[in-house]
Amino acid sequence: MSYFSIARSSLVKDIRLEWRSKDAINAMLFFALLVVVIFSFAFDPTAEESRTIAGGLVWVAVLFAAIVALNQTWSRELRNQVLDAYRVSPATGTPLFLAKAVGNFIFVSAIEALMTPLFVVFYKLRALGPVGELLPTAVLGTWALVVNGTFFAAISLRTRSREVMLPLLLFPLSIPALLAMVNATTAILTGEESARFWVALLLAYDVVFTTACLLMFDIVLEAE
Amino acid sequence: MKRGFTLLATVAGLLLSFGLYEALIAAPTERTMGDVQRIFYYHVPSAWTAFLLFLINFAASVVFLVRRNAAADILALVTAEVGVVFCTVVLVTGPLWARPVWGIWWAPGDIRLTTTLVLWLIYISYLMLRRFSTSSQTPLVAAIVAIFGALDVPLVYFSIWFFRTQHPSPVIGGGGSLDPRMARVLLINWAAFLCLAGLICWTRYLLEIARRQVEEAQGMESLLERSP
Numbered sequence: 001m002s003y004f005s006i007a008r009s010s011l012v013k014d015i016r017l018e019w020r021s022k023d024a025i026n027a028m029l030f031f032a033l034l035v036v037v038i039f040s041f042a043f044d045p046t047a048e049e050s051r052t053i054a055g056g057l058v059w060v061a062v063l064f065a066a067i068v069a070l071n072q073t074w075s076r077e078l079r080n081q082v083l084d085a086y087r088v089s090p091a092t093g094t095p096l097f098l099a100k101a102v103g104n105f106i107f108v109s110a111i112e113a114l115m116t117p118l119f120v121v122f123y124k125l126r127a128l129g130p131v132g133e134l135l136p137t138a139v140l141g142t143w144a145l146v147v148n149g150t151f152f153a154a155i156s157l158r159t160r161s162r163e164v165m166l167p168l169l170l171f172p173l174s175i176p177a178l179l180a181m182v183n184a185t186t187a188i189l190t191g192e193e194s195a196r197f198w199v200a201l202l203l204a205y206d207v208v209f210t211t212a213c214l215l216m217f218d219i220v221l222e223a224e
Numbered sequence: 225m226k227r228g229f230t231l232l233a234t235v236a237g238l239l240l241s242f243g244l245y246e247a248l249i250a251a252p253t254e255r256t257m258g259d260v261q262r263i264f265y266y267h268v269p270s271a272w273t274a275f276l277l278f279l280i281n282f283a284a285s286v287v288f289l290v291r292r293n294a295a296a297d298i299l300a301l302v303t304a305e306v307g308v309v310f311c312t313v314v315l316v317t318g319p320l321w322a323r324p325v326w327g328i329w330w331a332p333g334d335i336r337l338t339t340t341l342v343l344w345l346i347y348i349s350y351l352m353l354r355r356f357s358t359s360s361q362t363p364l365v366a367a368i369v370a371i372f373g374a375l376d377v378p379l380v381y382f383s384i385w386f387f388r389t390q391h392p393s394p395v396i397g398g399g400g401s402l403d404p405r406m407a408r409v410l411l412i413n414w415a416a417f418l419c420l421a422g423l424i425c426w427t428r429y430l431l432e433i434a435r436r437q438v439e440e441a442q443g444m445e446s447l448l449e450r451s452p
Contacts, residue, residue: 148372155353155365155368155369156353158357158358158359158361158365159353159356159357159358159359160356160357160358161356164356165352165353165356168349168352168353169349169353169369171345171349172342172345172346172348172349172373172376173346173349173372173373173376175342175345175376175380176342176376176379176380176382176383179383180383201379201382201383204379204382205379208375208379209372209375212371212372212375216368216371219289219364219368220365220368223359223361223364223365
């Protein structure tokens with residue numbers, strides 16, 4: 001099988017599983033809803049204030065929600081020794097990794113799409129800057145979280161209490177990406193400065209870490 | 225080997241006490257900041273030592289990935305542990321100095337402060353991974369995380385670059401005007417800290433080797449017991 005057909009069949013399998021069970025999506029959605037509601041109790045901002053804090057809130061909510069999906073990325077493959085079977089097969093690890101990362105990207109993006117209206121309602125948001133720039137910010141930012149998250153979920157498979165280990169590994173490394181996402185979103189919402197620098201930074205982050213993940217995933221997969 | 229260790233310990237002890245005297249009594253008092261500035265003789269050498277240790281950790285991790293030898297792995301573990309300790313000293317002494325001088329404990333978004341803090345966080349998570357790991361491949365996974373951490377640091381630095389910095393500019397090689405007497409004290413203290421760090425790393429290295437030998441022996445013993 002070629003590289004892309006392996007990746008595609010793995011991705012289609014993940015999406016079909018998710019479509020039938022809806023485990024990750026439901027958990028993430030409810031979790032994100034809870035975060036939004038609790039934040040809205042904690043702060044009661046005016047429209048002006050909420051523009052400056054919403055960028056931080058929305059990405060923290062997405063980050064926490066994404067952990068739910070990332071944690072079960074690989075644990076699903078541990079049952080029935082699927083991962084071991086993959087390991088002995090002649091296919092390399094990278095198409096599998098790519099499929100998992102793209103799958104997570106789709107799930108987290110779906111959550112973002114569903115959560116955005118909630119945020120707009122709860123925080124009376126109206127962007128003053130170019131709204132179109134939110135799209136590249138969201139796409140690059142989500143990929144930044146998901147690519148490293150998928151990688152570190154594979155690493156934390158081999159630890160005690162792996163659900164705890166994933167955020168401990170992922171959050172420190174994601175700081176530059178989070179900073180860029182939050183600042184870009186705030187810049188667009190307040191319309192005071194350009195988000196260009198932050199989007200470029202996100203792009204650099206994505207390129208660096210996607211390359212690193214693809215180069216090193218085989219080592220992680222074989223490490224047992 | 226043993227003589228070298230004693231020698232290093234003696235040198236470290238002498239340099240540390242001499243450095244303490246020089247920093248607290250002999251060095252001239254700074255004109256605007258006063259005696260608070262003397263914390264500089266501990267803050268800056270700790271920072272340089274910590275960064276050097278993290279650099280060694282990165283190099284050792286790369287060597288481990290390529291050559292897979294246990295010595296590189298132990299070196300990586302040891303330098304990360306000791307580096308975190310020195311980095312903690314930096315993060316504690318910094319705010320102690322900043323409070324009277326800047327009027328605030330911490331300047332959020334400052335380039336050097338944030339980079340150091342993120343570096344510290346990354347290495348804490350590195351050590352936690354090593355502690356929590358259950359597989360026999362801990363060194364391999366740890367080496368990968370160390371390399372990811374090293375990739376992250378320039379990005380953090382670059383991301384904060386956008387903000388202006390409050391931190392004083394580098395005193396050595398940065399076009400700063402440091403009194404030569406102060407520079408001398410600084411270098412003495414750095415030498416002392418390097419000796420101390422080397423000493424701790426050395427001890428920890430031997431300890432880790434002993435720990436692994438004990439583990440191996442225990443494993444062998446339980447194997448022998450099981451097979452009659």
